[in-house]
Amino acid sequence: QVQLVESGGGLVQAGGSLRLSCAASGGTFGSYTIAWFRQVPGKEREFVAAFKWSWSGGITYYADSVKGRFTMSRDNAKNTVHLNLNSLKPEDTAVYYCASDRAGGASSLSRAYDSWGQGTQVTVSS
Secondary structure, three states: OOEEEEEOOEEEEOOOOEEEEEEEEOOOOOOOEEEEEEEOOOOOOEEEEEEEOOOOOOEEEEOOOOOOOEEEEEEHHHOEEEEEEOOOOHHHOEEEEEEEEOOOOOOOOHHHOOEEOOOEEEEEEO
16 A cells, blocks of 8 residues: 655645645555545545546546646656646635545545545635
């Protein structure tokens, strides 16, 4: 089971951009599905995006709330996944987590993921 470490969070003004990274250690991503979730205090963890391997190379899923603004990329050679956050809004403020599903599923439910990073804070000011 890989260990995941997020980085790249910070404070940004509305309309700005950030790039989050998720690095794996203790193993490789291989054919794992990698996802990003976010959470604000008092609310459940919310699905943001996920990359799942497929016969054609892979497919990325996005939550409707971030579609067109966030993009996810995967660099298997570096065992790193990135989440580019563009056109940020104050409501994007949250702790962002990356997670892996070694079964290679395509779930947007947090309980489907078996390994989690510690999270990185993203704060968007208005």
